[in-house]
Amino acid sequence: MNSPRGGHPVGHQEPRILWSPPRVSSAGKEVVELARSAGLNPDPWQQLVLDEALGERADGTWAASEVGLVVSRQNGKGSILEAVELADLFLLDGEMTIHSAHLFDTSLEAFNRIMTLIEQTPDLERFVTRVVRSHGEEGIEVFRGFPKRKRRLRFKTRTKGGGRGLSGDRVIVDEAMYYTPEQDAALRPTLSARPNPQLWLTGSAGTKESVQLGRIRNAALAGTNPRLCYMEWSIDGCTDFCPADCQDHDPVDSIESYARANPGLGIRISSEHIEGERASMAAETFLCERLGVGDWPVEGESWRVIDEESWLDRVDEVSEPATPLVFAVDVTPDRRYACISVAGSNGEGMVHVEITGDGIKLDHRPGTRWVVPRVHELWKKWRPAAVVVDKGSQAGMFVDELEALGVKVLTPTMREFAQGCGAFYGAIVPRRGNTPSLVHTNQVPLTTAVAGAERRELADLWAWDKRNAAVDISPLVAVTLATWGHAKVTVKPKARPRMAWG
Known part of the structure; x- marks a missing residue:
């Protein structure tokens, strides 16, 4: 386990599952510096995510065309997305970023949080030329660069057609455990006309219905997608076949397991809080929501073992x-x-x-x-x-x-x-x-x-x-x-x- 702060255990800052393409450089460090100027102070694990996800090839394009991030709630995933979106508006070369969420309230909260960061940072706010607050059309426009060009960040609630017709350089799919194949069909083509696109799928552990997030997870485990960057904080928990004294898997009731699945432990989540969740939640719910053990769908349809x-x-x-x-x-x-x-x-x-x-x-x-x-x-x-x-x-x-x-x-x-x-x-x-x-x-x-x-x-x-x-x-x-x-x-x-x- 990582060194304690103030006598409390700290979560693992590296993921249990990491699949990342080769890169020659990364924009992650610059993005972290910009985030700090706006009042964000990324944890080591958040810096790692930004460094891996924003790796660049020799020609300057993203090494990963697709990014997957799975981590339990309250660990600080939102701050990573805020750092990326600030960079898209004020640092990087893309012209359109789309942030999509499963629910309107979640999308609105993300919009309000990034507006607060901008408004409290005069060096950023002075570049803002337009803020749209209309219900369902929230967005921010910035005019900067050399030559000066418009950069836009749009917030959308996912529907079957949500995102259709928008062309984005980066599409962020938050709450991706609820992201459906129909929604993917509407959103993914928005990237096709851009020279350097990137699609992010972020969320907590999935269910049997989490088909799209499950697909990129399977690709990471199988090592079959050379343009995928995938990071997951979770435990390898015991199953029904394990004896009481199993040494091959992670127990569900140990501080070490809490740390392995929650990089924000000791930073913004306490072990006492997790213990309270374990006492009040159903066992399967606790495994999924706090320890990252998903009930993932099986990709590849059928006959995967015996033909x-x-x-x-x-x-x-x-x-x-x-x-x-x-x-x-x-x-x-x-x-x-x-x-x-x-x-x-x-x-x-x-x-x-x-x-x-x-x-x-x-x-x-x-x-x-x-x-x-x-x-x-x-x-x-x-x-x-x-x-x-x-x-x-x-x-x-x-x-x-x-x-x-x-x-x-x-x-x-x-x-x-x-x-x-x-x-x-x-x-x-x-x-x-x-x-x-x-x-x-x-x-x-x-x-x-x-x-x-x-x-x-x-x-x-x-x-x-x-x-x-x-x-x-x-x-x-x-x-x-x-x-x-x-x-x-x-x-x-x-x-x-x-x-x-x-």
């Missing part, structure tokens, strides 16, 4: 599982859905997996109250070898109750589950020289789960990513657990080697 052809090649609609059977249970992170699955050999050398059901309805249903009675019913009817439950997931709440009913429960470790994910994948998409060893009946919930699944890295292994999946993947997790359990109960112990003496 569609390989999955459909394993369909066998007449296959049936035989003893020994193993059942498994999984629950979504928000407990909205649960799923029960089964795995068993089909007599043809294949492991058969499917979602259980009663002939009318599959055991993939809303809520969780039905799970224990249904598992107990299946246990008494089929006498399986075991029921697998990941004790570190939401389904772990069933373990004690099931065992009290006489159900034999297997609980894999996180590493065993990750190994099970790899084995499940290999049974569908085998390595060269091997053959597939699993079949299914193409049940819609399971196929949908496989199509929308993502994976997350775990050191030298990987596991299904329940938090960031685009769809409910509880059916996939359940059959993976069942397959792991089936392998465990059917493995034959190795014979002890016969000694040649004694």
